[in-house]
Amino acid sequence: MRTAGRSVRARLKDRVAASDPGLLRLTAGLRTVGAIALTLAVLTVLRSDVTHLVAGAMAAMAATFAIREKQPAAQAVTLALGLPVALASVSLAAVLHTRVVVGDVFFVVLIFCAVYGRRFGDRGTALGLIAFQVYFLSLFVGAGPSALPELCGAVAVAFVCSAVVRFAVVPATPARVLLGLRRAFRxxxxxxxxxxxxxxxAGPDEVDKALEAVRDGTARLHExxxxxxxxxxxxxxxxxxxxxxxxxxxxxxxxxxxxxxxxxxxxxxxxxDTLTLHLPGAPAPSVGRLPGPDxxxxxxxxxxxxxxxxxxxxxxxxxxxxxxxxxxxxxxxxxxxxxxxxxxxxxxxxxxxxxxxxxxxxxxxxxxxxxxxxxxxxxxxxxxxxxxDAAIDAEESEPEEERTGLRRPTTRAAVQVSVGSTLAIVGGELLSAQRWYWAVLTCWIVFLNTASTGEILVKGYRRLLGTVFGVVAGIVLAGLVGRHTWTAFALVLLLIFAMFYTAPLSYTLMSFFVTAMLGLLYTLLHTYSLDVLVLRVEETALGAACGVVAAALVLPVNTDRRTNELLGTVLERLADVTDAAVGQLSGGPADDLLDRARDLDQALADLRAATQPLTHPVTPLRARRSTARYVVALLETCAYHARSLAATAELLPTHPSIAADPRLRGATRRTVRNIRTIAERVADEDAAAVVTTGPSIASLLESDASGTSRYGRITDRVLRHLERLDEAVVGLARPLKVPVAAPRG
Structure with missing residues (x-):
């Protein structure tokens, strides 16, 4: 009985670990809800009114989710620096409350500085988020100079409560998070x-569903x-x-x-084909009974x-x-x-x-x-x-060249957000002189973690969709809650937890929970009405549109340019990994193959995210969507074979049973050259680049091996990866419109 009980508990833990690796989403939700709940409790004891309860709750949320450092000491420093930044921001917002033009200009300057601060890493990003969110909070509660002392007190209480929950109630050290991620991997x-x-x-009618489950499982394991x-x-x-x-x-x-x-x-x-494991929706090959004895x-x-x-x-x-x-x-x-x-x-x-x-x-x-x-x-x-294990020797990676001026992504984004926010302020005030800031908030948010016009367009669409459904939910919840203050706060906490728990999974769901929560906050502030929630949709649509316009007209990075840059990076890293792995398999010096392979994986993940506007279900360009999916799947196939070559090459220095084969270097020159040729054509459409084909790599080895044995089992495995990689690279040339030269007779 005890063994069975432990088994059930272990399976339950494994399921939770697999659904939320490292419990990162659960931790984020619990920390935010805990900080808000503690802030509300303290402010209630201090007899604060509802307006300051709402302000404290919003400040606690900002102080919790803004901090992204992994080490507790760094988090403590950022939280300590965030308090004076928050107090300065809320004070300026309150002082400029009645000075419309000056306040709007300062808000745009604040937005520029907040986005530009991302270039200084996690701390700069966190302080910028805190400054923006607290300024927004002051606008939301309509704070003036007379309310400033109590408002600053509520903000200070929120930061202290956030620190208590982060470091005492829901602590998460890097070692503990890594332990949770390891359990999730298992x-x-x-x-x-x-x-x-x-x-x-699986039977013939079930194999497509079973194959899709294998694809999903492989992708989740890689994630x-x-x-x-x-x-x-x-x-x-x-x-x-x-x-x-x-x-x-x-x-x-x-x-x-x-x-x-x-x-x-x-x-x-x-x-x-390996591609079958990486192309979503690709039909499974025809299957039958396994060959051989039952x-x-x-x-x-x-x-x-x-x-x-x-x-x-x-x-x-x-x-x-x-x-x-x-x-x-x-x-x-x-x-x-x-x-x-x-x-x-x-x-x-x-x-x-x-x-x-x-x-x-x-x-x-x-x-x-x-x-x-x-x-x-x-x-x-x-x-x-x-x-x-004994052969492991860490090597330092070379720092990448940093862009300067307007070529730096943070500077370009800061200029774009500032222009978009200016448009949102003007348009938002035409819609509503009191709640124009919702348009600015949406414009700000659609620029977060995006790098191209297409990504901003998709994010704006998802936010608008979530907002529309959230308005309906807000109407229902506000009608149910009425003026029951603590019931409303309880539902707010529940919606905030859902917002943070679903944020990494679906931006639309997150926007839904945010909007539903705002309906309850308006109810608490006695400013709720159907017109207010409809205005929220209009301001959201306006803010998204302003963001897209700014991204398209001001220092634009269109989706094609962004994906081409990332595609070139993936191809260069693929060539580097393949060349280094084959060099080591051919008897060359040892190289840092694992880091090279992970750099390739990261570049591929960036490309996959950048192609979302092209592969989104609502895109009208169906042929282009299919091409983008096919190219990404081919690159994932290439990356799989390159990782396998790197893993096999890592075995050479320590396994006496695995010998280097000098013939591999010459046999794979064509493959590496083809990868670099495609990268050259992607970077310059006018480049006279031609992909070449020819005899199989196995036949090239055989022709170079006169008087010697064919090849051993390890070389045979390497050959399978090299041949599949060679075929995938040639297949990649066609959708990218790179000419393929026919084999010479």
């Missing part, structure tokens, strides 16, 4: 293996790996530990993705379930678990593979490599393990992992 890895089991068992990458520096004691965890996470991610491809290939009658199929299903158990119970110990681990690791040896067709044996090999990655992950995260039950195969895997 949980999502187990979910991916479950999806792969479903793919193995968690990138989140861990961003927290390693602060969450680990030193750089060598960070690099060790980075390597083990990368190994596990690559092994899991490769296992999914092998399962799909084994079930496919005509073989599966006994092998049953054994494979059992071992995939055993692999999932290893992942789920990575921190447990026991003889039974050791025996399962030993059996799976044995598949790394050729003589232990069960009799089956070659594609099925490849899946068994993939299970063995995944088990090795899980073992490495466990050693890296949980420390030394009991080795008393190890078989020779397991002992060899441990020796390989130990040798890799």
């Amino acid at each position: 949980a999502r890895l187990a979910q991916l293996v479950t999806a792969q089991i479903d793919l193995l068992d 968690t790996a990138m989140m861990i990458q961003g927290r390693l520096e602060e969450g680990t004691p030193d750089e060598s530990v960070a690099r060790l965890v980075q390597r083990r996470i990368a190994d596990a991610e690559i092994a899991a993705e490769r296992l999914g491809l092998l399962v799909l290939s084994a079930r496919s009658a005509e073989g599966a 006994q092998a199929t049953g054994t494979l299903r059992r071992d995939l379930m055993a692999l999932r158990m290893l992942v789920e119970r990575a921190g447990d110990a026991g003889t039974g678990l050791s025996q399962v681990r030993n059996r799976l690791l044995g598949y790394r040896e050729e003589e232990n593979l069960p009799p089956a067709a070659r594609p099925v044996q490849d899946v068994f090999r993939g299970v063995g490599e995944a088990a090795r990655a899980v073992l490495g992950l466990r050693i890296a995260l949980d420390g030394p393990q009991d080795e008393s039950d190890d078989t020779p195969a397991t002992a060899r895997s441990r020796e390989e992992l130990d040798a890799e």
Whole structure:
């Protein structure tokens, strides 16, 4: 009973960890709600009126969500600096309350400084947010000079309460967050293996749904790996530990993705392309029974379930678990593979490599393990992992060249937001002399975390959509609450929690909860009416339009230019990773391949975000949407093969059983040259760039290998990645309209 109870609790924890990696969204929601609740409690004891309760709640929210540093000490410094900034901002807003023109000019200057402050990192961004939000709060409650002492007191109480909740009630150290992310990685890895089991068992009518689940699981696992990458520096004691965890996470991610491809290939009658795993909505290849004896199929299903158990119970110990681990690791040896067709044996090999990655992950995260039950195969895997760990040597990355003047993104954004806000102030005051600031707020928000006109247009559309539905919800809630003050505040807290918990998932949902909350705040301030909420929609639409106009006319960065810049970056990093990995596989000097691979992943993530305006469901350019999705999917396929090459190359210095093959360098020159050719054409449409094709890489190796053996199993694996990469690069040339030269006869 106790074991069953622990199992249920463990599965529940894993589900929570997988749905909210590191509990980052839950922490943000609890901190914000806790800070607001504590502020309301203190202000109630101090007998503040409703206006100052609302002001304190809004100040507590701003003081909590603005701070983004990861180290508690840095957070404390920023919070301490934020209080005088907030007091100065609210004081100026109150003093300029009756001086319309001067107040508007100062607001625009404040907005410029707040956005420009992003160039100074997280602290500059936080102080700018605090200054803007507190100025907005003063406008919202209509504060004048006479109300300034009590308003400053409410703001000070809010900052103190925010600090208490952040550091005492809901603390979150970098090490604890990283621990939560690691648990999320394990949980999502187990979910991916479950999806792969479903793919193995899926019938012809179910295979598309099962494949989509594998795609989603692979993407979610990669997302968690990138989140861990961003927290390693602060969450680990030193750089060598960070690099060790980075390597083990990368190994596990690559092994899991490769296992999914092998399962799909084994079930496919005509073989599966890697692109099938990365192109959303791509139909699954026709499937049938696994080739070979049914006994092998049953054994494979059992071992995939055993692999999932290893992942789920990575921190447990026991003889039974050791025996399962030993059996799976044995598949790394050729003589232990069960009799089956070659594609099925490849899946068994993939299970063995995944088990090795899980073992490495466990050693890296949980420390030394009991080795008393190890078989020779397991002992060899441990020796390989130990040798890799000993070879880790951190290297410093070179700083990127910084842009200056109006070419600097923060300066350009500050100018754009200032112009857009000026338009929003003028237009907003024509709509309403009292609530014009809603247009300015929307204009400000649509510029946050956006870099092109298309991104701003999509964000403005989502905010307007969420606002429209939020107005309906606000009308309903305001009618239900009436003048019950504490009921309204309770619902406000609930909506704020929902707002922060859903913010990373859906901007539309966040806007919905914000607008519904504002309806309740207007009710508390006794200024609620249907006209006010309709005006809120009109001001939101105006602010979004002003933002789009400013982005399109003032120092514009159109979507094509932005995506082309990011596409060029992805291609350059893809060429760097491929060239460095092949160089090391050919016997060249060791390189910092993991960092190069993660730079490639980050560049690809930036490109994926920038193409959202092109792939959005409402875009009228259907052909362009399909092309953008296809290009991103091809690049994800290329990145997968490049990561796999880098991971294999990392094994060379420490694995005596893996030898470098000097022939690889010459055989892959065409692939690297083609990648750089496409990058050149993307940067300059008039460039005379031509992608070349020719004999397969395997045939090039064979022609260079007279009198020698064909190639070993490791070289064979490398060849598969290189050939798929070569094919994907040639396929990438066509949608990007780069000429492809026919093979020479």
